[in-house]
Every structure is written in structure tokens, then in C-alpha cells.
């Protein structure tokens with residue numbers, strides 16, 4: 001393991017979004033809509049924070065996986081390809097986060 005990438009997960013989510021809601025959590029979330037999917041993403045974010053501050057490494061790994069999966073579902077529903085997010089991250093590599101913050105309009 002692991003040459004599995006977020007692109008692989010994006011593809012799985014794309015395919016499973018079209019599956020039957022009886023047999024796929026992805027399809028169920030997509031059918032429920034962005035409000036439900038985003039709420040679920042928020043829950044997973046909170047669970048990840050709890051794992052980071054008060055649980056162990058396996059819990060943080062597991063919650064992080066839940067978080068990334070649910071983010072991919074939310075992006076899928078919004079019609080935003082992972083590439084757009086990676087492009088934005090790449091654009092940010094030209095300056096440090098501290099520099100970017102200092103240059104924000106007040």
C-alpha cells in the first residue's frame with residue numbers, strides 16, 4: 001500500500017454517485033443533496049479535530065480518511081473537479097502562508 005491517490009477516490013465517487021441508493025453510501029449522500037453532504041463533512045471535520053487533540057494515531061488516520069472521502073463527495077455534488085483544488089494549492093506555492101496573510105487587504 002499505498003499508491004492510492006485522491007484522484008482514484010475522485011473516480012470512485014464519480015462512479016458510485018450513479019449507483020443505486022440501496023447499495024451505495026455515496027449514491028445516498030448525493031441523492032440527499034449538498035446540505036446533507038456538507039453537514040456530514042462538518043461532522044467528520046469535528047471528529048477529526050477530536051481525534052487530533054484527544055485520541056490516538058489510528059483514530060486520527062481513520063477520521064482523516066472519513067473527512068477526505070466526504071470532501072470528495074461535496075466537491076462532486078458541487079461539480080468541482082479535484083484538479084481545481086490542486087491548481088489552487090499549486091498557485092499558493094509561490095508564497096508562504098505568512099506572506100499571503102500579510103498582503104491581504106484590510
Ligand SMILES: N=c1c2ncn([C@@H]3O[C@H](COP(=O)(O)OP(=O)(O)OP(=O)(O)O)[C@@H](O)[C@H]3O)c2ncn1[C@@H]1O[C@H](COP(=O)(O)O)[C@@H](O)[C@H]1O
Nearest residue numbers: 012013016017019023024025026027040043065066069070
Ligand atoms: N471511503 C469511503 C468512506 N468513508 C466513510 N464512508 C461511509 O460514511 C458513512 C458515514 O460514516 P459514519 O461513521 O459517520 O456513520 P454514521 O455516523 O453511522 O452515519 P449516520 O448515518 O449516522 O449519518 C458510513 O456509511 C461509512 O461507511 C465511506 N463510504 C465510502 N467510501 C469509499 O467509496 C467507495 C464506494 O462506497 P459506496 O458508495 O458505499 O459503494 C468505497 O468502496 C470507498 O472507497
